[in-house]
Amino acid sequence: MARQFTEAAIAGIGATEFSKESGRSELQLAAECAKAACDDAGISPHDIDGMITFTIDNSDEMMLARCLGVKDLAYTTRIPGGGAAAAGTIYQAMAMVNAGLCKNVLIWRAMNERSQYRFGQNPTNTTNYQSGNGTGSLLWCVPFGAMTPASWGALQAQRYMHKYGVTNRDLGLISVQQRQYAATNPKAWFYNKPITLEDHQNSKWIMEPLLRMLDCCQESDGGQAILVTSLERARDLKQKPVRILGATQSIPYNVEVISNYYHEDLTVMPEAQGVAGRLWDMVGLGPKDMQAAMIYDAFTPHVLLQLEGFGFCKPGEGKDFVKSGALAIDGILPTNTHGGLLGEAYIHGMNSMAEGVRQIRGTSVNQVKSVTNVLVSSGMAGAVLSVD
Amino acid sequence: MSTPEQPAAPAAPKPTRIPPIVTLDAKFFWEGADKELFLGQKCGDCGEFRFPPRPMCPKCFSLKREEVPLSGKGKVHSWAIARHPPPFGFKEAPIIAVIELEEGTRFVSNVVGVAYDEVVQDMPVEVTFEPTMNNHKVPVFRPVKK
Numbered sequence: 120m121a122r123q124f125t126e127a128a129i130a131g132i133g134a135t136e137f138s139k140e141s142g143r144s145e146l147q148l149a150a151e152c153a154k155a156a157c158d159d160a161g162i163s164p165h166d167i168d169g170m171i172t173f174t175i176d177n178s179d180e181m182m183l184a185r186c187l188g189v190k191d192l193a194y195t196t197r198i199p200g201g202g203a204a205a206a207g208t209i210y211q212a213m214a215m216v217n218a219g220l221c222k223n224v225l226i227w228r229a230m231n232e233r234s235q236y237r238f239g240q241n242p243t244n245t246t247n248y249q250s251g252n253g254t255g256s257l258l259w260c261v262p263f264g265a266m267t268p269a270s271w272g273a274l275q276a277q278r279y280m281h282k283y284g285v286t287n288r289d290l291g292l293i294s295v296q297q298r299q300y301a302a303t304n305p306k307a308w309f310y311n312k313p314i315t316l317e318d319h320q321n322s323k324w325i326m327e328p329l330l331r332m333l334d335c336c337q338e339s340d341g342g343q344a345i346l347v348t349s350l351e352r353a354r355d356l357k358q359k360p361v362r363i364l365g366a367t368q369s370i371p372y373n374v375e376v377i378s379n380y381y382h383e384d385l386t387v388m389p390e391a392q393g394v395a396g397r398l399w400d401m402v403g404l405g406p407k408d409m410q411a412a413m414i415y416d417a418f419t420p421h422v423l424l425q426l427e428g429f430g431f432c433k434p435g436e437g438k439d440f441v442k443s444g445a446l447a448i449d450g451i452l453p454t455n456t457h458g459g460l461l462g463e464a465y466i467h468g469m470n471s472m473a474e475g476v477r478q479i480r481g482t483s484v485n486q487v488k489s490v491t492n493v494l495v496s497s498g499m500a501g502a503v504l505s506v507d
Numbered sequence: 508m509s510t511p512e513q514p515a516a517p518a519a520p521k522p523t524r525i526p527p528i529v530t531l532d533a534k535f536f537w538e539g540a541d542k543e544l545f546l547g548q549k550c551g552d553c554g555e556f557r558f559p560p561r562p563m564c565p566k567c568f569s570l571k572r573e574e575v576p577l578s579g580k581g582k583v584h585s586w587a588i589a590r591h592p593p594p595f596g597f598k599e600a601p602i603i604a605v606i607e608l609e610e611g612t613r614f615v616s617n618v619v620g621v622a623y624d625e626v627v628q629d630m631p632v633e634v635t636f637e638p639t640m641n642n643h644k645v646p647v648f649r650p651v652k653k
């Protein structure tokens with residue numbers, strides 16, 4: 120059969136509940152969210168022919184394929200870079216469909232990241248820092264007490280914050296906005312629990328004087344899956360198709376995830392700039408054409424760096440952009456409308472990808488009016504999702 | 508009759524800092540640090556310094572590498588103090604910093620011998636060494652004396 124360029128679309132999303140103790144295996148979480156994504160799309164899990172997850176995910180693709188009764192798996196791969204893989208999985212799935220190599224690609228992330236192990240605590244097993252897990256040169260950090268993602272992220276953000284006079288109070292506005300979104304999202308861990316800027320300022324220091332507790336994402340248990348197929352097939356399935364208009368990844372020289380101290384200018388995020396350049400070019404659109412954005416928010420400063428990297432505002436103007444109310448539901452760029460990784464749950468960014476899908480479908484609990492295009496970004500990778 | 512025992516000198520407290528994770532490509536660095544040498548890696552052909560250490564030169568692709576003593580001088584490029592969770596192995600919250608070395612590469616380390624609120628951006632610092640568990644040493648940085 121001749122292969123030809125095939126447009127890709129997201130046909131299904133599915134998730135488990137987001138909790139602090141799932142009470143079941145990560146493989147079960149993966150199976151449950153995968154089945155839910157297939158049900159949402161209206162396809163049989165037997166017909167999945169591509170499977171993509173994060174290198175750091177513990178669920179085994181063979182066992183997951185066995186759970187789902189997958190008949191013939193044509194493609195598997197894993198994306199490095201911790202949470203940077205979130206949009207990276209969409210990029211890969213799009214490419215496989217575009218190339219005519221897969222028909223139904225399942226992408227997923229499932230973890231007991233609160234009940235079984237905790238990213239936010241000191242490491243108990245340093246083998247996690249071996250290459251392949253793709254989380255950078257962490258072995259160069261640990262003997263100095265830089266043992267958690269917050270410590271790595273803070274060191275990365277400090278020079279940026281210093282250069283532009285960004286205070287922790289400025290960061291608090293991001294946290295307050297996202298918790299406001301979470302407060303009206305029944306799936307969010309912080310449903311009905313909005314915070315004030317004073318609550319933020321009273322939360323304890325994680326990395327003084329940069330990050331407080333409420334600048335950091337949650338630790339969560341849960342699974343999130345997305346089903347990618349051709350636009351044509353998606354049109355015949357249950358949901359309104361969500362086009363993957365474009366997606367890409369960028370890892371510029373000497374850039375790495377989180378322990379990202381070796382590239383030239385630490386006051387910018389070269390990976391986001393690289394993704395932006397390629398992505399805007401690919402889709403023929405720009406920042407002004409996005410009606411909403413889902414931006415990886417492990418820590419609040421990285422939201423600012425991505426806003427600037429993607430050109431929503433100029434370098435150093437992120438804090439004023441936020442202060443202007445841009446990220447609110449009636450702002451220029453409603454952002455992380457599910458509450459983000461701070462407010463909804465930390466499913467390593469995949470739950471933010473799903474919110475991008477809901478905004479295009481028009482089914483978000485915090486629905487933005489007249490949405491045509493949404494940017495989803497996990498820093499090193501990004502995609503533009505669009506209405507059909 | 509036995510003579511009264513002299514009170515023994517108090518034993519130096521055992522280091523609690525966790526030792527480095529040593530990979531084959533960075534073995535020279537940590538072995539140097541054990542001997543209080545702060546070593547850098549440069550290309551044996553074109554002379555380019557690189558960090559983190561790696562087997563090939565990204566400029567000329569040479570596999571020849573030289574391990575050379577670095578000046579040990581640099582500037583505090585970014586820093587913060589780790590409050591929560593308290594990092595394992597530290598009695599007091601450490602000042603964690605990215606040091607920009609004179610040779611142009613950067614290195615994550617600690618700033619020691621100075622109060623947290625006295626650290627300023629681009630403050631000149633120089634290398635010194637602190638012990639870890641299992642009899643290793645790691646390079647840390649202290650302010651350059653005026």
Ligand SMILES: [Zn+2]
Pocket residue numbers: 550551552553554555564565566567568569
């Ligand atoms: Zn060379």
